[in-house]
Amino acid sequence: MIRRVHALSLVAVLVSTAVVALGQNQAFHVLAFHSKHVEQDHMDFAMLAIPFFEAMADRDHFDFKATSNWDDMNPRVLKQYQVVLWLDDVPSNSAQRAAFQDYMEHGGGWLGFHIAGYMDSRETWPWFADFLGTVFNGNSWPPLPATLMIDEPAHPAMKGLPASFVSPSNEWYCWQPNPRHSSNIKVLMTLAPSNYPLGFKDTLVGGDIPVSWTNTKYRMIYTNMGHDNKSLTNPVQNLFFENALLWLGGRLR
Secondary structure: OHHHHHHHHHHHHHHHHHHHHHHHHOOOEEEEEOOOOOOHHHHHHHHHHHHHHHHHHHHHOOEEEEEOOHHHOOHHHHOOOOEEEEOOOOOOOHHHHHHHHHHHHOOOEEEEEHHHHOOOOHHHOHHHHHHHOOEEEEEOEOOEEEEEEEOOOOOHHHOOOOOEEEEEEEOOEEEEOOHHHOOOEEEEEEEOHHHOOEOOOEOEOOOOOEEEEEEOOOEEEEEOOOOOOOOOOOHHHHHHHHHHHHHHOOOOO
């Protein structure tokens, strides 16, 4: 009888392990939004990001599709995808915004790059300001490399990253209020103090400036990187992009 109980317990453990493994390896579906008539640097990033994520999809066995039709930001299309990416633009009308809000509030995943965080007035989209935890409040110029510090090394998106690294040339944003002050925001990476002053024409002179974070009420990551064709030239940063998408897709725990 004891042997039978032990055998049943072993079977239960094996089944449980198999179910977890199946969930971690199950294919997920990603839809990347981009635009063809925006700032050239932002388009340059999108045109390199699309093949980058296509190669990642082949390697990690998930489905990836890119679209420049932002009207695909609607409930009928979004329900087919577990994660959406904003590569070089943002929703432009109330219908697209409402569809995205509903998608996120019902468990959707989002990875937003650089310009995805640009909104210089809370009144433009109050829900998104709360979702992001902040509003754009300035930037450095011209694009320059910067040292980034990891705030949350235990987060799955930080897996395999060093305590700090030099990010490729980028236009760095600052925020008001500091997203770190929101109870729902977990900052993942921050500009290191050693960078300051950062910029020549427009300069960030100091302070606590997060560059990547997640709102713990949602399945999302925003990252300030993604300005131009240099953003995918650093293998450490590329690993973060890969980790972030795999975490959003349920592959990393």
